[in-house]
Structure formats: structure tokens, C-alpha cells
Amino acid sequence: xxxxxxxxxxxxxxxxxxxxxxxxxxxxxxxxxxxxxxxxxxxxxxxxxxxxxxxxxxxxxxxxxxxxxxxxxxxxxxxxxxxxxxxxxxxxxxxxxxxxxxxxxxxxxxxxxxxxxxxxxxxxxxxxxxxxxxxxxxxxxxxxxxxxxxxxxxxxxxxxxxxxxxxxxxxxxxxxxxxxxxxxxxxxxxxxxxxxxxxxxxxxxxxxxxxxxxxxxxxxxxxxxxxxxxxxxxxxxxxxxxxxxxxxxxxxxxxxxxxxxxxxxxxxxxxxxxxxxxxxxxxxxxxxxxxxxxxxxxxxxxxxxxxxxxxxxxxxxxxxxxxxxxxxxxxxxxxxxxxxxxxxxxxxxxxxxxxxxxxxxxxxxxxxxxx
Numbered sequence: 595x596x597x598x599x600x601x602x603x604x605x606x607x608x609x610x611x612x613x614x615x616x617x618x619x620x621x622x623x624x625x626x627x628x629x630x631x632x633x634x635x636x637x638x639x640x641x642x643x644x645x646x647x648x649x650x651x652x653x654x655x656x657x658x659x660x661x662x663x664x665x666x667x668x669x670x671x672x673x674x675x676x677x678x679x680x681x682x683x684x685x686x687x688x689x690x691x692x693x694x695x696x697x698x699x700x701x702x703x704x705x706x707x708x709x710x711x712x713x714x715x716x717x718x719x720x721x722x723x724x725x726x727x728x729x730x731x732x733x734x735x736x737x738x739x740x741x742x743x744x745x746x747x748x749x750x751x752x753x754x755x756x757x758x759x760x761x762x763x764x765x766x767x768x769x770x771x772x773x774x775x776x777x778x779x780x781x782x783x784x785x786x787x788x789x790x791x792x793x794x795x796x797x798x799x800x801x802x803x804x805x806x807x808x809x810x811x812x813x814x815x816x817x818x819x820x821x822x823x824x825x826x827x828x829x830x831x832x833x834x835x836x837x838x839x840x841x842x843x844x845x846x847x848x849x850x851x852x853x854x855x856x857x858x859x860x861x862x863x864x865x866x867x868x869x870x871x872x873x874x875x876x877x878x879x880x881x882x883x884x885x886x887x888x889x890x891x892x893x894x895x896x897x898x899x900x901x902x903x904x905x906x907x908x909x910x911x912x913x914x915x916x917x918x919x920x921x922x923x924x925x926x927x928x929x930x931x932x933x934x935x936x937x938x939x940x941x942x943x944x945x946x947x948x949x950x951x952x953x954x955x956x957x958x959x960x961x962x963x964x965x
Contacts, residue, residue, distance in 0.1 A: 696866025
């Protein structure tokens with residue numbers, strides 16, 4: 595089997611834009627999709643999502659343009675060799691560029707084997723609890739109303755993206771605990787690497803008293819000494835953002851440092867499934883949890899769902915809400931059920947179908963190896 599054609603579509607739909615930190619404007623969301631065709635008629639789809647402040651992202655798609663010569667004419671099942679050959683082609687190369695290609699290759703493999711990807715990766719469970727991952731709202735009452743809506747939809751956990759200001763963030767945490775503390779709802783707080791060490795320590799101690807599930811990204815992921823100080827002082831789970839460490843050896847060093855109580859990453863940060871499963875092997879060796887991100891458009895969140903179902907180290911699926919913006923251009927979507935779970939697709943490969951008319955309508959940059 596040979597790869598005969600590669601296309602890259604940079605999709606920037608006109609959808610509601612959100613932000614998740616006081617220091618970011620509402621974000622432009624770009625869905626960079628890779629379509630790989632083979633001489634056997636099997637097509638693989640992969641994608642990565644990017645978030646930018648002033649316009650849609652072209653850079654990732656243009657990086658993939660330079661990867662295409664390493665793809666056309668090669669065997670799509672030779673994933674390890676292809677992954678290794680892509681790494682030095684562009685510098686700096688965003689890991690999402692390699693990931694989109696690698697996900698498409700695994701989609702082909704799943705379709706050949708008539709199996710969903712998570713089973714090919716060794717997974718045995720087919721569903722996972724989900725938490726609602728919020729955007730930034732204007733006020734504490736807006737968050738409380740949103741929590742009520744999410745609970746009615748079946749969610750058992752909610753993660754707050756808020757102002758990244760300790761005073762306002764902890765006001766929200768206290769209010770959520772006061773309003774819902776006698777329910778089975780669990781809460782997380784993500785402050786997008788915005789706190790000082792002193793602020794993070796004080797917040798962690800209070801969130802522990804408020805019985806939060808975890809405290810995410812209080813410091814930059816590389817501040818291992820700062821994380822170690824916090825994790826040694828509280829029983830609350832302390833997580834990095836998972837956005838900054840994009841190298842397996844650096845990830846391994848961080849795990850060995852005992853800085854984080856729980857690890858965090860994303861299939862697009864690891865460069866796809868081929869590399870991502872090696873990262874999760876490190877997590878298993880360290881006997882840790884790894885809460886995998888799933889924020890973004892459906893193709894990316896579906897890939898992350900497959901990765902997290904491949905191991906037992908992840909306890910939650912991150913469901914980006916409100917749904918509509920993230921589900922653009924899809925006939926199949928990943929959505930939390932009334933019991934608070936997300937179920938794996940049962941079709942081969944990624945297992946979700948794209949609405950190509952909608953994707954084509956919002957494509958602002960198209961790269962085609964046949965042209």
C-alpha cells in the first residue's frame with residue numbers, strides 16, 4: 595500500500611469565539627485537517643487545533659506542506675519510520691503538525707483492521723467520565739448558572755477557566771463550594787500558568803479545604819521546583835497545563851522530579867499516537883495519573899479520547915463547552931451523555947464522519963500534493 599495524495603485544509607469557521615484567561619482576547623480557532631489517500635482507496639483523516647489572538651493560523655498548515663515529500667509514495671503503515679523522518683523537516687516544527695499526519699495514518703490503520711484506534715492501542719474500556727471545561731464568563735453568578743445547566747445535562751464535574759486573578763478565582767471557588775458542596779459535583783480550577791509561587795501556594799491550600807478535585811497550571815510547566823513546593827504542601831492534585839513540554843525526554847525528566855502529583859498532555863502536544871503512547875508508558879512506569887486534554891474541535895477531541903482510553907491512567911474526558919463552536923463541520927460528534935460519560939466511537943479508525951461541505955466552505959488555505 596502506498597500514499598498517493600496528501601491534502602491540508604486550514605479551516606477557520608465563523609463561530610462564537612471564547613477565551614479562557616483575562617489576558618487573552620477572544621480566540622480565533624483554526625482546525626488544520628490532514629487528508630491522506632492511498633492506492634487501495636482507504637482515506638485517513640487527522641487534525642490539530644490552534645488558538646490565536648488576531649487571525650486564524652496558517653503556520654501549522656504551511657509546516658505540513660514541507661512534510662508531504664516524506665509521505666507521498668511511502669507505506670502508510672510504516673508509522674514509526676514516517677514519524678522519525680518528519681521530525682527534522684521544519685524548525686521550529688509545531689508538534690501538532692506531525693500529530694495531524696500521524697493521527698491520519700492511525701485512522702488508515704484502524705480502517706484496515708476494522709477496529710477503533712483505542713483498541714489498536716491496547717484499550718479495554720469504552721467510556722470515561724467527563725467534566726465540563728468552561729470558557730471565561732463575566733461574573734460569579736454566570737458561572738453558578740452554568741454549573742446548574744451542566745449538572746442538568748449529566749455532568750458530574752466542572753473545570754473553571756476564569757480570571758487568573760487569585761482574589762476573583764477563589765471567590766468563584768468559594769461560591770461554587772457553598773452552592774453545590776452538598777452535591778456529588780466535583781470542581782477543578784485552571785489558571786493558565788498565571789500565578790506566582792506565593793499565590794499558587796495560598797490558592798492550593800484553600801482549594802484543598804474546599805475539596806476541589808485538582809488545581810491546574812498554577813505555574814509554568816517548567817517551574818519544577820515551584821510545583822514541588824506546592825505538591826509537598828497539600829494533598830490536592832496539582833497538574834501542569836500540558837501545553838509547554840513538547841519533548842519526551844523533558845517530560846520524562848519532569849516525571850522523575852516528582853514535581854507534579856498528576857501529569858498532563860495532549861495527543862497534539864506529543865506529536866500523535868505513535869509518540870503519545872510512549873509518553874503514557876512513562877506515566878505508567880512512574881505509577882502516576884495523566885489527565886489528557888481534549889479541548890478543541892471534534893477531530894482533535896476524538897483523537898484524545900482514543901489516547902486516554904488506551905490506558906487507565908486518565909480519569910476524565912475534557913468536554914469543551916458550550917458545544918456548538920467545537921462541533922463545527924462534523925456529522926458525528928463526541929458529547930457527554932446524561933450519566934456524565936463520554937463513549938468511544940464504535941466505527942473503525944477515529945470513528946467520526948466529517949461534513950466536507952461545511953469544512954470546504956470555511957477553508958481559507960488549501961494545500962494539495964496533486965497540484
